[in-house]
Amino acid sequence: RSWRMSENGALPLRGKVLTVDTMNANVKKVDYAVRGPIVQRAVQIEKELKEGVKKPFEEVIKANIGDAHAMGQRPITFFRQVMALCTYPQLLDDNKFPEDAKNRARRILQSCGGNSIGAYTTSQGIDCVRHDVANYIQRRDGGIPSDPDNIYLTTGASDGIVTILKLLTAGEGRTRTGVMISIPQYPLYSASIAELGAVQINYYLNEEKCWSLDISELQRSLQAAREHCDPRVLCIINPGNPTGQVQSRQCIEDVIRFAVKENLFLMADEVYQDNVYAEGCEFHSFKKVLFEMGPEYSSKVELASFHSTSKCYMGECGFRGGYMEVINMDPEVKAQLTKLVSVRLCPPAPGQALMDLVVNSPQPGEPSYQTFIKERTDVLSALAEKAKLTEEILNTVPGISCNPVQGAMYSFPRITLPERAINEAKAKGQAPDMFYCMKLLEETGICLVPGSGFGQREGTYHFRMTILPPTDKLKIMLNKLKEFHQKFTQQYS
Template identity: 45%
Template structure:
């Protein structure tokens, strides 16, 4: 019987998907994997291993999981441990309570598509504590398989239209490319606005208005996306800046999509995280009753770093009940978040408290804690703050490198002032200059960093993104290699 050939060829791929550019960081990560396999097969290179600092996977970088989290998960996965005194009493109590919320008392069951009711209540209570008593309704909290999945499902409802009616989404630059790619893939138009590097990566209202003006006549701006604390910039948005964004959203009828996954990693002096929801509620009517907001958080970031468990949530504010119904339908069709991830989310929302059997360990594991009740997350913050200082000290000694000091998050965004010769060499090879720099860094020193061209940057500027929530000894080795390479690179292209 004759066949007609392959059905799915490049010309048959969804045009919205075809327009998504290949991630430069993904190219580097694939090459890093190849180099690792070459080393395992006995290849001789000037370095013993590959250090990946292009990813925010802190456990992959060597940070250790939190004991309480893993003990509760272990008891839920193997309920025989509920009857063993090998685990602290509060671990067994938490595991028993959470198993009681699961169908068949098993983590192998499905949950309600929006998440376990008990976990949604825990999240709501934690948000209420975070925001100083601002009411949080668990009915407005949808648990998803990570914050990115949560954003994708909101976008599916939000994005529609063609031509001048096609939905436009304001997106900060620089920004992680996954969100921009999602907007393209789902039929929207990303509308970039530049953050001010010279002012510490702050958001400027004038630049937002400029992006809106440029969008008129080619699409319909309906949403604004922002990351606070910033990724990759590490900027922590002030209350005044958040108020400005909310006022603009009210004036321009924009839906606010806010990524707040780094809220627990603020280390800047005299800086604190303030949620969009808290500011919106405290601004009062008409803003608090009309501006629509979706904010996301995840167990992947912060003091837990449980990236592989794939769980996060979105909280809605002022969402139309009919719209909520449609989002619920999408979530129901695409399935619930993993139960084990939801267990970790419950612990993030309600960690051990003073008087609990696990509190001392949770509070002081891996590094001394001097700021009660900072608990174990202070250990990660201590490491993160130390690493930020060390990267800054190293960068201060590197010619042609500058930076805006980060105040939160787990990344530092270094600016590379490359010579004309280096830029021309990169262009001759068909590469962006900072990608050229990163490729050489990987091949010569085994350090896989993220090029700024992947995240967006002003024309004629070049950057390096380093994810630095990692053990201090690994960081020191990475910095030693970076320093050696950079001096050599600058000499080669002086």
């Protein structure tokens, strides 16, 4: 701690108790690009625009984060009706609300202490919601059973992911837990690994093969990691973030075999499970594939899978709803997990209620069914259209090459940067794609995240762009981007 004597020598003038030198060193190592310097600058620019500062554009377009409602997507009517009923139960007497919405609300409220979503729930989550989640998983996975006791409701998927990583982190030095993550990755993973002081193990996705996962690369990365840590976890994001690929059934089988062979705990981040657009692609849950591989696998592999209210067709990020399912978890560890989550008392009850609606949506014959299906289909087909559009327009730009956006909500195109731009960035101490994105923001108002925030092969450059802006705006944005890229290339050639 820093101590200095005062000028008159009387009293010691003390420095702060908490400084960057004396704070938690792991926290300092945390990096989270999705809300990093680019986004902070974007917020500043928005303020400047409001204050009347002249810019070469009229608004900032935030394509940096998968935030559907912020990009104008409308909430699903049924979901919000039920949530309003749960929040203000006097509305149950209002004939403006459909009966199925009222029934859902009554059922949720009956499961709450004092019939109020203002009461704490059990730490694992509201009983009836966990049952509904288990039923949903069972339907989704063609009848493979799901046990409500294995379901934990969470504060968004992030909370569940961090909790499982926390359980798994142990050892010191060469025995410290290593966590295998894809590169490019979603930076929640690297951030949590840093915070927990675990060891990050990178395996690279194959950009040439549409960001697919090669087992040989898993093997290489594992082998290398075993020299300096204890690799115990393999994390998969499917459909991929930021890379938008959808894994084939075969690939998932291979990953599971690899996990068995190498004795790894599997974490499957499946929050984009409804976001599959490309023809011939289909979402396969790790749980389903695992059980279809037979008891030799399904009785053995420890798996945690994650879902959320934030993505798919709902886009309800603000509610922080989510769940995880744990398979083959040691019962004693499960008791520890239950104890651990109880310290924070419970996930937000509105998020739990919303999760319930996602897994227990209107059924044929119910009054809200038609509207619900129409709203869901509209969102998903617009996303499919925008996925295609993004790929097409970006691939018309010399120096940009973009894999098909098979699923999720992002494109992660590769950009060729002129040598002079790279040098200028390096002279400024910036990653070259950060330099590029910052210039793009200042000149066009488009806010993207540089590929360096997600990780990429040395010497390659990318950015992540969401496909969420409304189609008109997306087209304008893509064309502005095209123009910018050409200008930028010219300027630095």
